[in-house]
Amino acid sequence: MDFNDTPDQAKFRAKCKEWLDGNAKLKDAGKRINVESNLEELIAKAKVWQKKKYDAGWAMLHWPKEYGGINATPIERIIWGQEESKYDVPGSIFEIGLGMCGPVMMQYASQEQKERYLPPMAEGKEIWCQLFSEPSAGSDVAGLRSKAVKDGDEWVINGQKVWTSGAHYSDYGILVVRHDPDLEKHKGLTFFFVDMKSPGITVKPIKQITGTAGSGAGFNEVYFDDVRIPDSQRLGEIGDGWKVAITTLMNERLAVGDAKGADVNEALSLAKDKDDFGQLMIKNQAVRDKLADWFCEANGLKYTKFRTMSALSKGEAPGPEASITKIVSANKLQAIGNFGIDSGDMAGMLIDEEDGMSSFQAAWLGAPGLRIAGGTDEILKNIIAERVLGLPQDPRADKGLPFKDIPSGK
Amino acid sequence: MNLDFSDDQKFLQDEARKFFDKEGGLANTRKVMDESLSHDEALWEKVLELGWTGIRIPEEYDGLGLGHLELCVIAEEIGRALAPIPFSSSVYLFTEAIIKYGSEEIKKNVLPKLVTGEIVGTYAVAEDMSAITESTLSCAVEGDSVTGAKIAVPDAELATHSVVLVKGAKGPELRLVELNSTEVEISLQKNLDKSRSFYKVAFNNAQSSLLGDQGSGWESHVHIMDQAAVLFAFEQVGGSQQALDMAKEYAMERYAFGRQIGSYQAIKHKLADMYVAVTLAKSNCYYGAWALSSESSELPLAAATSRVSATKAFQLCAKENIQTHGGNGFTWEYDCHLFYKRSKVLSLNLGSEASWKEKLVSAMEKTNTLN
Numbered sequence: 001m002d003f004n005d006t007p008d009q010a011k012f013r014a015k016c017k018e019w020l021d022g023n024a025k026l027k028d029a030g031k032r033i034n035v036e037s038n039l040e041e042l043i044a045k046a047k048v049w050q051k052k053k054y055d056a057g058w059a060m061l062h063w064p065k066e067y068g069g070i071n072a073t074p075i076e077r078i079i080w081g082q083e084e085s086k087y088d089v090p091g092s093i094f095e096i097g098l099g100m101c102g103p104v105m106m107q108y109a110s111q112e113q114k115e116r117y118l119p120p121m122a123e124g125k126e127i128w129c130q131l132f133s134e135p136s137a138g139s140d141v142a143g144l145r146s147k148a149v150k151d152g153d154e155w156v157i158n159g160q161k162v163w164t165s166g167a168h169y170s171d172y173g174i175l176v177v178r179h180d181p182d183l184e185k186h187k188g189l190t191f192f193f194v195d196m197k198s199p200g201i202t203v204k205p206i207k208q209i210t211g212t213a214g215s216g217a218g219f220n221e222v223y224f225d226d227v228r229i230p231d232s233q234r235l236g237e238i239g240d241g242w243k244v245a246i247t248t249l250m251n252e253r254l255a256v257g258d259a260k261g262a263d264v265n266e267a268l269s270l271a272k273d274k275d276d277f278g279q280l281m282i283k284n285q286a287v288r289d290k291l292a293d294w295f296c297e298a299n300g301l302k303y304t305k306f307r308t309m310s311a312l313s314k315g316e317a318p319g320p321e322a323s324i325t326k327i328v329s330a331n332k333l334q335a336i337g338n339f340g341i342d343s344g345d346m347a348g349m350l351i352d353e354e355d356g357m358s359s360f361q362a363a364w365l366g367a368p369g370l371r372i373a374g375g376t377d378e379i380l381k382n383i384i385a386e387r388v389l390g391l392p393q394d395p396r397a398d399k400g401l402p403f404k405d406i407p408s409g410k
Numbered sequence: 411m412n413l414d415f416s417d418d419q420k421f422l423q424d425e426a427r428k429f430f431d432k433e434g435g436l437a438n439t440r441k442v443m444d445e446s447l448s449h450d451e452a453l454w455e456k457v458l459e460l461g462w463t464g465i466r467i468p469e470e471y472d473g474l475g476l477g478h479l480e481l482c483v484i485a486e487e488i489g490r491a492l493a494p495i496p497f498s499s500s501v502y503l504f505t506e507a508i509i510k511y512g513s514e515e516i517k518k519n520v521l522p523k524l525v526t527g528e529i530v531g532t533y534a535v536a537e538d539m540s541a542i543t544e545s546t547l548s549c550a551v552e553g554d555s556v557t558g559a560k561i562a563v564p565d566a567e568l569a570t571h572s573v574v575l576v577k578g579a580k581g582p583e584l585r586l587v588e589l590n591s592t593e594v595e596i597s598l599q600k601n602l603d604k605s606r607s608f609y610k611v612a613f614n615n616a617q618s619s620l621l622g623d624q625g626s627g628w629e630s631h632v633h634i635m636d637q638a639a640v641l642f643a644f645e646q647v648g649g650s651q652q653a654l655d656m657a658k659e660y661a662m663e664r665y666a667f668g669r670q671i672g673s674y675q676a677i678k679h680k681l682a683d684m685y686v687a688v689t690l691a692k693s694n695c696y697y698g699a700w701a702l703s704s705e706s707s708e709l710p711l712a713a714a715t716s717r718v719s720a721t722k723a724f725q726l727c728a729k730e731n732i733q734t735h736g737g738n739g740f741t742w743e744y745d746c747h748l749f750y751k752r753s754k755v756l757s758l759n760l761g762s763e764a765s766w767k768e769k770l771v772s773a774m775e776k777t778n779t780l781n
């Protein structure tokens with residue numbers, strides 16, 4: 001057991017470092033990272049950085065050469081990610097496109113389409129989003145209702161999508177819609193990609209729990225009114241929409257990982273610094289008990305990741321252990337946020353006039369979203385139970401019914 | 411990055427699993443409980459034949475000269491099988507203390523006999539119903555004579571020798587004491603897990619030899635506890651995984667309201683929670699195994715993290731395994747209680763969860779290794 005790179009990995013890491021050193025600045029430890037509040041500036045900076053990476057071959061390491069990649073191994077991607085995260089570079093607004101839309105296009109689009117769309121996606125010239133969830137279809141996303149009706153060589157789309165990250169600045173989107181409500185739920189779906197500038201598309205940012213529409217990763221409602229999509233932009237066969245969507249969702253669940261924000265180290269620093277009940281919080285047994293629990297969770301996740309990397313490093317398929325990451329980290333984030341706020345006692349609810357929300361307050365307010373996005377805690381537990389442990393699926397009230405006959409509440 | 415056991419170590423683990431299954435698995439644990447035995451003698455003999463008590467003993471003392479990682483994989487299988495043998499007290503605690511702190515003469519006399527089983531060791535710490543500290547230690551040594559009583563000492567009836575934590579002139583000391591002596595009185599103490607045996611051991615001017623240096627006995631003791639915490643954590647992970655597997659199998663077979671109980675989300679989410687706890691514990695244990703085998707200065711933090719995480723996982727899995735089995739889980743006939751009881755004993759044998767959380771946070775205050 002060791003945490004060392006193999007000689008090949010060390011060589012690759014050195015190459016990453018060398019390029020990053022020449023093109024970016026290391027993060028200044030201790031300095032708070034400035035989050036760009038102006039959306040246009042954020043997009044502009046992110047595009048410049050992505051283009052730089054693309055030109056040098058770092059943008060989409062694992063993609064084939066013809067679309068801008070270098071056929072890198074999974075462990076090389078991880079090494080690149082580890083190194084890049086040490087530098088003060090713009091946050092990515094391309095993750096959904098590159099992580100979910102790209103793979104679907106690669107698998108289902110025509111050769112001509114791949115050549116047209118994949119390189120600009122990798123280069124950061126065109127941004128993509130994913131149009132799946134609907135007001136009445138969240139965890140049960142196959143219950144979506146947006147309609148597609150064939151009209152000659154085109155499809156006419158009507159309906160509403162929701163929780164679409166980045167729709168307001170995206171150029172293209174992948175879309176799953178219902179082409180036939182007389183078929184069973186999963187069988188009546190068809191998959192497309194769509195130009196987000198098409199007539200009939202309206203994007204409305206969602207005002208979130210925070211009271212704002214969020215920053216770069218903000219969510220939107222997307223309305224479709226008689227939007228026309230050429231049949232050539234269908235991905236997969238008519239009726240194969242669910243199969244295509246599942247490929248994307250599996251990629252999403254891998255992509256949504258560790259919840260970022262106030263962590264156990266921050267809770268420890270607070271407890272070492274702050275008095276409560278007439279003594280330092282760190283001397284309080286109840287505080288120590290919580291710190292121990294959070295450390296066990298955080299450390300357990302850290303080394304779970306290392307186990308996955310070890311498997312990848314040996315060229316083996318990783319086990320299912322990474323499936324616990326989001327459940328554990330989002331709940332921990334919520335608890336740590338709560339702890340930090342409560343440490344202020346009666347005044348814990350106050351927001352600082354100059355600095356704004358503390359990291360604990362931000363964690364507490366953001367964590368409920370993380371426990372839902374990319375699969376709720378409950379759905380993820382079902383997935384662990386069914387796919388990892390092999391327990392049977394729930395009997396379904398909608399099984400075998402034509403979609404239009406499935407009971408639906410509000 | 412290689413946070414994994416080697417192919418040879420995995421092979422050893424596989425062999426160990428097959429061995430315990432072939433030798434009867436949980437039936438051995440039941441036999442020891444039902445017949446009020448101190449341990450399973452036949453199983454212990456076979457473990458000795460396999461040479462496992464000598465895994466960490468250097469070849470020059472007739473051992474196999476392997477590392478701690480080999481011990482970790484065996485520990486996981488002992489935990490899974492709830493093996494009723496004095497392996498942990500003799501190997502994780504006694505043998506490690508002799509290897510680390512014994513003089514050359516002691517090593518020459520003791521280690522080869524640990525391999526053959528002629529010597530079986532144990533480790534005596536507790537004196538009353540609270541966590542022992544340097545200042546509360548009462549069992550004492552004068553010259554080389556040890557006087558005082560230890561309780562909850564594992565396997566003391568079978569053991570020929572014990573390492574004893576005592577109060578010396580310059581502070582705590584670790585002492586090697588022979589148990590087959592008129593100056594030592596051993597009496598069985600009833601405990602929650604009848605598949606393991608614990609004893610009161612009273613010393614009345616018993617002859618002893620010093621291990622390590624005078625005055626540094628507490629540090630030595632803490633180090634032995636840290637090492638053992640990682641090894642016991644692997645036992646706990648093995649037990650957790652087995653309890654989860656049992657619950658899963660039962661949830662597939664048992665029907666209620668016309669369907670498998672495992673198809674209900676209430677059961678699914680319970681088992682998913684168990685899976686999460688086992689996965690975290692296992693990953694923490696790998697970190698512990700790395701720190702143990704590489705003699706890292708992070709061992710105190712890694713050991714406490716492995717221990718706390720594995721204690722939580724095993725206790726959760728053991729109790730929820732009973733719950734999943736419903737009324738059957740509360741019977742003597744079903745095996746659930748074997749895991750429940752072992753999970754409790756393993757959560758206490760090196761000190762309670764609370765005391766290890768305390769060690770964990772103390773280590774966190776000193777180091778900052780996350781990220």
